Amino acid sequence: MGNEPKIFTKTYKWVGTRPVRPDGVDKVMGRAAFGADYQLPGMLFGAVVRSPHAHARIKSIDTSAALKLPGVHAAVTAADFPDLPSEVSAGGEAPVNFRHVSLNVIARDKVLYEGHAVAAVAATSPGLAAEAAALVTVDYEVLPHVIDVLEAMQPDAPVLHDDLYTSGVDPRPTTASNVAARTGFTLGDTAQGFAAAEVIVEREFKTEAVHQGYIEPHAAVATYAADGMATIWCTSQGQFMVREFTAKLLGMDISAIRVIPSEIGGGFGGKTTVYIEPLAVALAKKSGRPVKLVMSRVEVFKATGPTSGAWIKVKVGAKRDGKLTAGEMVLKYQAGAFPGSPATLGGMTGFAPYDIENASAECWDVVSNRPKCAAYRAPGAPMAAFGVESVLDELAQKLGMCPLELRMKNAAKAGTRALYGPKFLDIGYAETLTAAQVHPHWSMPLGPHQGRGIASGFWFNVGGPSSAAIHINEDGTAEVVTGNPDIGGSRASMALMAAEVLGIDYAKVKPMIGDTGQIAYSFLTGGSRVTFATGKAVCEAADATIAELKKRAAKLWKIDGQHVEWRDGQAWSTLDDGTDRAPLPLAKIAANASKTGGPISGAVSINAAGAGPGFGTHICDVEVDPETGGVTVLRYTAIQDVGRAIHPAYVEGQLQGGAAQGIGWALNEEYVYDAKGRLQNASVLDYRMPVASDLPMIDTVLVEVPNPGHPFGVRGVGEVPIVPPLAAVANAVSRATGVRIDALPISPPRLLKKLVDAGKV
Amino acid sequence: MAKHHVSMTVNGEPVEFLCETQQTLLDVLRDELELTGTKEGCGTGDCGACSVMLDGRLVCSCLVLGVETEGRHIETIEGVAQGSELHPIQQQLLEDAALQCGICTPGIVVAAKALLEQNLNPTETEVRYWLAGNLCRCTGYDKIVRSVMNAAAKMREEA
Numbered sequence: 001m002g003n004e005p006k007i008f009t010k011t012y013k014w015v016g017t018r019p020v021r022p023d024g025v026d027k028v029m030g031r032a033a034f035g036a037d038y039q040l041p042g043m044l045f046g047a048v049v050r051s052p053h054a055h056a057r058i059k060s061i062d063t064s065a066a067l068k069l070p071g072v073h074a075a076v077t078a079a080d081f082p083d084l085p086s087e088v089s090a091g092g093e094a095p096v097n098f099r100h101v102s103l104n105v106i107a108r109d110k111v112l113y114e115g116h117a118v119a120a121v122a123a124t125s126p127g128l129a130a131e132a133a134a135l136v137t138v139d140y141e142v143l144p145h146v147i148d149v150l151e152a153m154q155p156d157a158p159v160l161h162d163d164l165y166t167s168g169v170d171p172r173p174t175t176a177s178n179v180a181a182r183t184g185f186t187l188g189d190t191a192q193g194f195a196a197a198e199v200i201v202e203r204e205f206k207t208e209a210v211h212q213g214y215i216e217p218h219a220a221v222a223t224y225a226a227d228g229m230a231t232i233w234c235t236s237q238g239q240f241m242v243r244e245f246t247a248k249l250l251g252m253d254i255s256a257i258r259v260i261p262s263e264i265g266g267g268f269g270g271k272t273t274v275y276i277e278p279l280a281v282a283l284a285k286k287s288g289r290p291v292k293l294v295m296s297r298v299e300v301f302k303a304t305g306p307t308s309g310a311w312i313k314v315k316v317g318a319k320r321d322g323k324l325t326a327g328e329m330v331l332k333y334q335a336g337a338f339p340g341s342p343a344t345l346g347g348m349t350g351f352a353p354y355d356i357e358n359a360s361a362e363c364w365d366v367v368s369n370r371p372k373c374a375a376y377r378a379p380g381a382p383m384a385a386f387g388v389e390s391v392l393d394e395l396a397q398k399l400g401m402c403p404l405e406l407r408m409k410n411a412a413k414a415g416t417r418a419l420y421g422p423k424f425l426d427i428g429y430a431e432t433l434t435a436a437q438v439h440p441h442w443s444m445p446l447g448p449h450q451g452r453g454i455a456s457g458f459w460f461n462v463g464g465p466s467s468a469a470i471h472i473n474e475d476g477t478a479e480v481v482t483g484n485p486d487i488g489g490s491r492a493s494m495a496l497m498a499a500e501v502l503g504i505d506y507a508k509v510k511p512m513i514g515d516t517g518q519i520a521y522s523f524l525t526g527g528s529r530v531t532f533a534t535g536k537a538v539c540e541a542a543d544a545t546i547a548e549l550k551k552r553a554a555k556l557w558k559i560d561g562q563h564v565e566w567r568d569g570q571a572w573s574t575l576d577d578g579t580d581r582a583p584l585p586l587a588k589i590a591a592n593a594s595k596t597g598g599p600i601s602g603a604v605s606i607n608a609a610g611a612g613p614g615f616g617t618h619i620c621d622v623e624v625d626p627e628t629g630g631v632t633v634l635r636y637t638a639i640q641d642v643g644r645a646i647h648p649a650y651v652e653g654q655l656q657g658g659a660a661q662g663i664g665w666a667l668n669e670e671y672v673y674d675a676k677g678r679l680q681n682a683s684v685l686d687y688r689m690p691v692a693s694d695l696p697m698i699d700t701v702l703v704e705v706p707n708p709g710h711p712f713g714v715r716g717v718g719e720v721p722i723v724p725p726l727a728a729v730a731n732a733v734s735r736a737t738g739v740r741i742d743a744l745p746i747s748p749p750r751l752l753k754k755l756v757d758a759g760k761v
Numbered sequence: 762m763a764k765h766h767v768s769m770t771v772n773g774e775p776v777e778f779l780c781e782t783q784q785t786l787l788d789v790l791r792d793e794l795e796l797t798g799t800k801e802g803c804g805t806g807d808c809g810a811c812s813v814m815l816d817g818r819l820v821c822s823c824l825v826l827g828v829e830t831e832g833r834h835i836e837t838i839e840g841v842a843q844g845s846e847l848h849p850i851q852q853q854l855l856e857d858a859a860l861q862c863g864i865c866t867p868g869i870v871v872a873a874k875a876l877l878e879q880n881l882n883p884t885e886t887e888v889r890y891w892l893a894g895n896l897c898r899c900t901g902y903d904k905i906v907r908s909v910m911n912a913a914a915k916m917r918e919e920a
C-alpha cells in the first residue's frame with residue numbers, strides 16, 4: 001500500500017459522469033407514481049384490525065357487525081389463509097420461514113406484539129373501512145409479555161412460541177424458549193491471544209430498536225379476477241419477492257400473480273418482505289373488486305420492521321505497540337416476534353476491518369413482544385461495529401495512541417482472513433484510513449466541549465440473480481429493461497453502463513424497470529447489489545447486443561462475422577481485402593435490422609458472483625452542551641472505498657444518507673415501550689429522525705479501489721455508510737465529555753444523567 | 762353521512778368536489794381530484810411531504826380539512842412548473858442529484874419555492890431551518906440544502 005489512496009485511473013466517456021437521472025423530471029414534478037398513487041375503477045379501500053395487546057391469545061374474531069355495514073364488502077382473518085408448515089427457504093436478505101411471514105401478516109392463534117394484524121376489511125371509502133375495522137370484535141386472553149432482550153432470555157420469561165427450541169446449542173434444549181438460535185465464529189485461539197495481550201479493554205453496550213424510517217408508508221392495490229389471476233401494484237424493494245411471498249402465503253401459483261412495481265419512496269431494507277400485499281389480494285378475492293391498502297405512519301412504526309435493539313459485549317487485547325492479539329464479542333439481538341434477527345451478520349462484520357489472528361463471535365437471536373425486525377441497511381453490522389469501534393477508541397486512549405494509527409496498524413488487507421471465513425482479495429480499507437488522515441477535517445482545531453470521533457465499518461455487498469434485456473429501437477436508441485426498483489438513482493447507473501458498453505450517448509438509452517411479466521427474475525433491491533449485480537447483467541446484455549450488431553454488420557457487408565469489431569458505437573471491418581468499408585454506426589445497423597434478421601436485442605439472466613466487500617471510515621466532530629446534554633454534530637466526513645462510482649453524485653448521496661441515518665440512530669432514535677408493552681412514540685414527531693436543521697453538510701471522499709469482479713470495478717455502496725456512524729458519534733461524545741458512551745441513543749436526558757453520575761457537571 | 766360541497770381553486774383552476782367531514786385537503790387532492798403529486802408521509806403534520814400553498818401560505822395539507830378550503834386558493838406541486846418548463850428549483854434539484862427515492866421531493870420543491878419567494882438570498886442555516894419540517898430519509902439533506910442555495914443564486918442572476 002502506498003501513502004495515497006489508490007486512484008482509479010482509467011477514464012470513460014460515461015461511467016463516472018453526473019448526468020441528470022432519466023426518471024428525474026417525473027419526480028420533481030410530482031408525476032412519478034408511488035405505491036399509494038394508484039387508483040382503479042370500482043376500487044375498495046382496506047383497513048387492518050390490529051392488536052392493542054403486546055401478547056394475547058385470540059379466543060374469537062367476529063366480523064359480522066362490520067360486514068353488516070352498507071358499503072363493506074369483505075373481511076378476512078387468518079382462517080382465509082393456508083396454515084403453512086414451518087419451512088425455511090432463501091429469500092429476502094436472509095433465509096425466510098414462510099410460516100412466520102404468514103403469521104406476521106395475519107395472526108392465527110396469538111398476537112405477539114401491539115399492532116399485530118388480526119383481520120382486514122374492505123369498504124367503499126377509507127372512512128367506512130376504518131369504521132368497519134372498529135366494528136370487528138376480537139376476544140383476547142391477555143398474556144404476560146416481554147420486551148427486553150435480556151429478560152426474554154431468562155428461564156421464567158413469558159414464552160412467545162411453544163415450538164421454538166434454541167438451535168445451535170448442544171445438547172438441544174427440551175423446553176421451548178425465546179432464544180431462537182446461537183451461532184458463532186472462531187478464528188485462532190482467543191485464550192492464547194488474550195494471554196499474549198499487554199492491554200485488554202472489555203465493555204458492554206446497549207442499543208435500541210430503530211426504524212428504517214422511509215417516508216413512504218407501505219401501499220398496495222390488488223385485483224383478483226374470476227380466473228384466479230391476481231395483479232398487485234405496490235411499493236417494494238422487489239416485485240419478484242412480493243410475487244413469491246404472496247403466492248406462498250395464499251397458496252397460489254407464482255404464474256397466477258403479476259406484480260407491477262411502483263416507484264419506491266425509500267426502503268432501506270424495510271420493504272424486503274410483505275405485510276399488506278397478501279391481505280389486499282385476499283380482500284380482492286373475497287369482494288371481487290380491486291382493493292387498496294395503505295398503511296398509516298402509526299402502522300408503519302408498530303407493525304413493520306425496525307431493526308434489532310442489541311446487547312453487546314466486546315473484549316479486545318493488544319500489545320503495547322497497538323497490534324491486536326485477540327478479539328471477542330457476544331451479541332444478543334432482538335428478533336422481534338419471530339426468529340431472524342441479524343445477530344449472525346453482526347458477528348460476521350464487527351471485526352472484519354481488522355487483521356486479528358484470534359477472534360470469536362457468539363451471536364444470539366432472541367424473540368420478544370416487538371414487531372418482527374426487518375432488514376435495515378447493513379443488517380446487524382452497525383450495532384456490532386458500535387461495540388468494536390468504541391472499544392478500539394478506548395484502547396487507543398489507554399495506549400496513548402492516535403485512533404487512526406491504531407486502525408492503520410491492524411487494518412485488513414488483501415490476503416487477510418476474516419473471522420467469518422474468507423480471505424479478502426482486493427480491498428480498500430487501509431486506503432480509507434489514509435484518506436482520513438490527509439483530509440483537512442482530521443486536523444481541524446477543536447474548542448471546549450468539543451470532541452472528534454472516528455470509526456470504521458464493513459459490509460460484504462452481495463451479488464445474486466439479476467436479469468437485463470436491451471432492445472435496440474429502429475432509430476438506434478436503446479431500451480434497457482431490468483427488474484430492480486430504483487431506490488436512489490439506479491436507472492441512471494444502468495443507463496450509464498449501457499451507454500458506455502454500447503458506445504452510444506447516455507441520452508439515447510432509456511432505462512426501464514419491468515414488472516414480473518416483462519423481465520426475467522431478479523433478486524430484490526437490497527444488500528447493495530443493484531449497481532453491482534444488475535449492472536453486471538446490463539453490461540453482459542450489452543455485450544450480447546453488440547455480438548448481434550456485429551453479425552448484422554457482417555451481413556450488410558456480406559463478410560464473415562469474425563472480421564467485425566465494435567468500437568465507439570460502430571461496427572468496423574477488419575478484413576483486409578482491398579475494399580474500403582466505412583464503419584457502420586449502430587443507428588444504421590438498426591435501421592436495416594429487418595433486412596438482416598429482424599429486431600436486435602440482447603437479454604441475459606445471471607447469478608452475479610464476485611461482489612467486492614466495502615469498507616468505510618467516518619470522522620465526526622460534536623459539541624456537547626453540558627447544561628442540557630444536547631449534542632450538536634459540527635462536522636462530518638464519510639470516506640468509503642466504492643470500487644468505481646458509476647454516477648458519483650448518487651454514490652455521495654448514499655454515503656450522506658447512510659451517515660445521517662446513523663447519526664439519528666446514535667443520537668435520538670429509539671422505540672420506547674410502556675409497562676404494558678405498547679409503543680409510546682409511534683409518530684415521526686416523537687420518533688426523532690434527523691431534520692435538516694439537526695445536521696451539518698456531510699463531506700464525502702470516494703476512494704476507488706476497483707473490484708475485479710465487475711466490468712467497471714463497482715462495489716456495492718449503500719450499506720457501508722450506516723455502519724461507522726454509531727461509534728463515530730459516540731467516540732466523539734466520549735472524547736468531548738471524558739465519559740465513555742456505552743448506550744444509544746445519546747439523547748439529551750440520557751447524556752445529562754451520565755454526565756451527572758460521572759460527576760462531570 | 763351527507764357529503765359537503767366545496768369550491769376552491771387549485772393551481773389557478775376552479776374546482777368543485779364533494780367530501781366527507783373528516784377528509785383532509787390532502788385526501789381531497791389525492792383521492793377526489795386525483796392530484797397525487799402531493800404525498801402523505803405521516804398524516805400528522807410532521808413530515809412535510811404534503812406541503813402545499815394555501816392562499817399564499819405554506820401549509821401541511823394533511824392538517825387542513827377539505828371543508829375548510831371553500832373559496833380558498835391552493836397551489837400544489839402540479840402547478841410549480843410552467844407547462845413542461847421546470848421551475849429553477851426543480852431543475853437545480855435534478856442537476857445536483859438532490860433526490861434519491863424522490864418521495865419527499867414534491868414537498869421540498871413547494872417549501873423551497875415558498876422560501877425563495879420571500880428570501881432570494883438565504884444562508885445555509887436559513888435553508889436548514891426553513892426545511893426542518895420536510896423530512897428526507899435518503900439524502901442527509903446536504904445536496905438538498907446546497908441545491909436550494911444554488912437555485913437561489915441562479916434566480917438572483919436572472920432577477
Ligand code: FES
Pocket residue numbers: 800801802803804805806807808809810811812821822823824
Ligand atoms: S403527511 Fe402532512 S406533514 Fe406528513
Ligand code: FES
Pocket residue numbers: 215265266859860861862863864865866896897898899900
Ligand atoms: S429522497 Fe427519499 S425521502 Fe428524500
